[in-house]
Amino acid sequence: MVEKTFNREEFDRLAAEFRYIITDIICRSGSGHLGGALSLVEIIITLYWRVMRINPENPGWPDRDRLVISKGHAGPVLYTALAYKGYFPVRELVTLNADGTRLPSHCDMLRTPGIDMTAGSLGQGLSAAAGMALGGRMDRKDFRVFSIVGDGESDEGQIWEAGLFAGHRKLDNLIAITDYNKLQIDGATKDILDLEPLADKWRAFNWDVLEMDGHNWENIYETLGRAVEMKGKPKMIIAHTVKAKGHCVFENKAESHNIKVSDEKTYREFVEKMKVEDFDWPY
């Protein structure tokens, strides 16, 4: 673990700013994947502020920890973290989805500084993360590879191909997190394609499995810390989260997956209540 300092008020404030910015840049662009970005705010902040070994001044640092967001549509939450960490100017966040932007809805390693893998076609990122973990072992490097998969994404067969592979290879430098918000585009995961018993599945694939409240700072940090230290198997952390967590309209609603904002009135309805006191817009 990297940074031990933690101040709840500061982190709560940071999370609120994240939620406001994410909502605002998505709504300004007219549409976007709100729910699956807001469900990851505390996890992404903890990874970038307290866990991952990174160097924003040298995004390609060979010994850095990697993060593969396999659910590539969560771009906006990652972009917000990367901007705050200095990979690019915060004011650039407003270019989300704009013509010629470096910040497309889905993560693109060729466009955005700090993105370790392109993703968007669901199910593929975890294989790439496993490849990075395997390569790290080949090169006797001690970097860790983190990967975030969606619960809906876990319907894809390739997730389980990667799971079988990483378990077989005992890639203990791979720490995956399932964003288990229990909602996918067409409804509840238990109704569309039930993943349960999810923890048992990953254990059966020879992974160590941990569970955490994906919105509880201490629980996230403590669980990630334990996962990093555990040896011998890849780790799956099942993060119990709430889709569109903290949003004034969309919290825990499946339709938050990809929202449309067609006029000024809707924009205000979705954004106004998300504003943070004494927060100067950086753009």
Added chain:
Amino acid sequence: MTGPTEMELHEKEMRQVYGETLVEMAKENPDIVVLEADLMKASGTTVFKQAFPERFVDVGVSEANMIGVAAGLSTLGKVPFCASFTPFASRRVYDQVTISVAYAGRNVKIVGTAPGITTGANGGTHMCFQDLAIMRVMPNMTVLSPSDAYELKSVLNWMARHDGPVYMQLIRGREPKMFGDGYMFSPGKAVALSEGKDVTIVSTGYLTRFAAEAVRILKTKGISSDHLHYPCIKPFDVDTLVNSAGKTGFVITVENQSILGGLGGAVCETLSEYCPVKIKRLGIPDRFGEIGSEEYLFAKHHFGVADIVAAAEEGIR
């Protein structure tokens, strides 16, 4: 008659050359890694596993994961060579190759073995006639189909040096010696195998030796052919084709693939834009494969040596 009669076969199978060349290259380049999806013996890479066990990754029967793992390895500067039977190295993993490799700009080499009718007794499920077509419409992808052991070796050396995704067809068996030790592969360049004025015959991969045989027979009948071999389907050598078509006014394409979208497609697209001439496409006419000998399939789909000769004679008349 369907096959070449005069050319001497190379002593090694193409897959053996593939495996041995990977080992040779890997001795010089520590970044080369080899991935298989439970077809190591069919691809000829057992020798690589023996030489570099720590750089050999068998993912089991999971081609999609193989492509993703290769993409991940490439982010660390590795140069992964991934192989499977042609249908499983192309159409089965088309989205993985598109997004995790080509769109993501990854330096991953994908090798489809036993292309087209050469898969023989595996039959229709394993006979892929569209891999050149679907791979050449993918931005950022280089598409190759070498014809003999010398060309294969040179192509592999180029692939290892080239920073970018490549798809290559790999014939498994022994092939005639079309070229020699001095052969140097040039990306984006056709290879003129014979010069003539009556017809342009364009071929690639497995069918080049059959086309060469047809050219010899045509010569005995007083018909001279420009025979252009295209080891590189993409990027496509436009100039050589246009110059030849302008000279002969008649082009025949021959390939171990569907006549839709592959070499024939590339030739038609090019010539209709730059030099419209009469074209005859030989290959599989929009049909699935089926179990059967090469002789049977050549005869059924009319793209063997005798068919090339007949097409030339008919087109010139």
